[in-house]
Amino acid sequence: MSITVLYFAWLRERIGVPREVIETNAATVADLVAELRTREERYALAFSDLAAVRVALDQELAEFDAPLSGVREVAFFPPMTGG
Amino acid sequence: MTIRVQAEAFDYGAECAEFAANSEGVGAIVTFCGIVRDNDGTLLGMDIEHYPGMTERALTDIEAQARTRWSLADALIIHRHGALAPGDMIMMVATASRHRADAFAAAEFLMDYLKSRAPFWKKEHTAEGVDWVAARAEDEAALKRW
Numbered sequence: 566m567s568i569t570v571l572y573f574a575w576l577r578e579r580i581g582v583p584r585e586v587i588e589t590n591a592a593t594v595a596d597l598v599a600e601l602r603t604r605e606e607r608y609a610l611a612f613s614d615l616a617a618v619r620v621a622l623d624q625e626l627a628e629f630d631a632p633l634s635g636v637r638e639v640a641f642f643p644p645m646t647g648g
Numbered sequence: 649m650t651i652r653v654q655a656e657a658f659d660y661g662a663e664c665a666e667f668a669a670n671s672e673g674v675g676a677i678v679t680f681c682g683i684v685r686d687n688d689g690t691l692l693g694m695d696i697e698h699y700p701g702m703t704e705r706a707l708t709d710i711e712a713q714a715r716t717r718w719s720l721a722d723a724l725i726i727h728r729h730g731a732l733a734p735g736d737m738i739m740m741v742a743t744a745s746r747h748r749a750d751a752f753a754a755a756e757f758l759m760d761y762l763k764s765r766a767p768f769w770k771k772e773h774t775a776e777g778v779d780w781v782a783a784r785a786e787d788e789a790a791l792k793r794w
Contacts, residue, residue: 574697574769575780621767624702640699640767644783647727647768648682648739648759 566590568597568633572611573642576618579611594620595629597639617643649715649723651707653698655730660737667724667742674721676748678755680741686734692773696729696738699767703727710761714743717757717794718750725758727768760790 571584591597598615601608612618620627621640633639652658664679671677684694707725714723720743727739741758745751762768770781 571699573699573767574771577697621699621702624699624705626765640702642699642767643769643780644788645764645767646770646781646783647766648763648787 566633568636569638570597571638571640573640575643576611576641580607589633591633593629593633594622594627594631594639597633598629611641619644649711650725651704651711652726653700653703653707654726654728657728658726658737658740660740663724663726663740664742667722667744671722671744673746674744675746676751677742677744678748678751679743680755680759682738682740682759684732684734684736684738687772687774690774691734692775693734694732694773695771696732697769697771698727698729702767706766707762710758710765713761714754714757718745718754719747720745720750720754723754723758725762727762727766729768757794760787760794763787764791 567586567588569584570587572580577583589597589600591600598612602612615629619642620629622631622636623638660681668677711723711725714720722744724742732738741755743751743754764783764787772779772781
């Protein structure tokens with residue numbers, strides 16, 4: 566399946582793109598992260614500490630064990646600092 | 649109920665006046681405005697990044713939660729993104745209710761939630777360079793009181 570993956574803040578800077586379309590068979594967010602980590606060093610670096618990373622599936626906050634079935638958009642970003 | 653996510657500056661006084669004028673039959677209006685702190689003169693500027701689409705959804709959801717918890721006649725959230733200078737207004741919330749307790753509590757709730765649950769990220773520019781603002785543990789802890 567193809568999924569649009571978005572990166573924000575320092576994750577975007579470390580990975581070098583704001584968004585990309587990825588072909589994957591990952592079952593969960595954690596599987597997708599594991600797959601990305603093996604791709605290139607910049608992904609391994611960006612995802613080296615998952616405690617500092619949050620994820621949203623189709624614009625709703627989610628957990629790393631959430632399934633990707635039916636999901637069109639995955640976003641990775643650091644903890645939010647609004648207000 | 650109004651939510652606005654925008655790069656442009658807003659006129660706090662005019663927004664408050666308009667909000668009050670449109671809130672008929674209420675007894676209380678609470679407004680809050682967040683300003684870029686200059687950190688004792690060390691801050692040169694700030695960039696606020698956000699996630700278009702999710703930002704509006706998250707703010708709508710936070711506002712809906714406030715309405716289920718308190719008796720609100722109206723609420724307004726404005727949040728800016730893009731380049732801001734020290735002293736610039738970043739965001740504002742306004743709440744209107746029959747009695748002041750609801751308006752105060754809802755305004756605090758909206759602030760606590762949008763700090764940690766709306767997808768905004770602040771980047772500070774100082775003489776030393778550029779750095780993303782880290783989320784504070786106390787902001788996350790503040791959600792537990794609700």
